[in-house]
Amino acid sequence: MTDIIIATKNSGKAKEFQHILKPLGYNVHCLLDFPDGEDVEETGQTFIENAILKAEAIAKQYGKLTIADDSGLVIDYLNGAPGIFSARYAGLEKNDLANINKVLNELANVPKDERAARFICALAIAGPARETITVEGTCEGYIADEMIGTSGFGYDPIFVVKDLDVTMAQLSPEQKNKISHRANAMKKLESILNS
Ligand SMILES: O=c1[nH]c(=O)c2ncn([C@@H]3O[C@H](COP(=O)(O)OP(=O)(O)OP(=O)(O)O)[C@@H](O)[C@H]3O)c2[nH]1
Ligand SMILES: [Mg+2]
DSSP states (O other): OEEEEEEOHHHHHHHHHHHHGGTTEEEEEEGGTTTTSOOOOOOOOHHHHHHHHHHHHHHHHHHSSSEEEEEEEEEEEEGOOOOGGOOOOOOOTHHHHHHHHHHHHTTTOOGGGGOOEEEEEEEEEEETTEEEEEEEEEEEEEOOOOOOOOOOSSTTGEEEEETTOOOOOGSOHHHHHHHSHHHHHHHHHHHHTOO
16 A cells, blocks of 8 residues: 545545545545644646645655645635635635535525536645656536535535536535546546556
8 A cells, every 4th residue: 555645624625635635545544644744835827826836745754646726716706805815715724514505595596507616626646756646637517506415524515516407515526536636536546646
């Protein structure tokens, strides 16, 4: 089994990477396993820049193959917000419910055809003696009027997946890991890793 670190403290992400990478023969760790490690400041202007910052800092710190994910929700009506500030949209405490309520308030009375949104996931893989590689995956949808479903994390309960007409939080982990922005980014990364 090859050791790999996911440079995240987000348990929702960590679970999804565990689901995706373990069957591929990786022994998956994340930053929740190293509680005294320092946070990497996300000073990038884009998801890709932040993913590179996180992957290279952790790969250097632990000398191991590292994947970092910088991801978020992009809403057209909010000119792309919350974007790279998705985790802390309602404040530094990174409270998912507060983030959801802020978005629902800002989209109050906005008609369905103006609620288009997408999840974006940028992945960077870094490690000793290797070039950092980046990929990006997206998932198109729109913002619901209310929270529906209990699975997943973050904004999943208000993100309706295009063509499925259910929220991400109504999908099982297996279903989400087939169609999500993270799954789409991982598919691109896998084909690069296997090439
Ligand atoms: O409903 C969601 N389903 C998803 O699948 C998803 N993926 C990302 N997000 C949102 O975007 C932020 C990432 O911000 P982010 O990439 O900076 O991560 P984070 O700060 O939570 O942890 P870390 O990986 O940086 O340690 C997260 O907190 C969430 O709010 C999601 N929301
Ligand atoms: Mg973050």
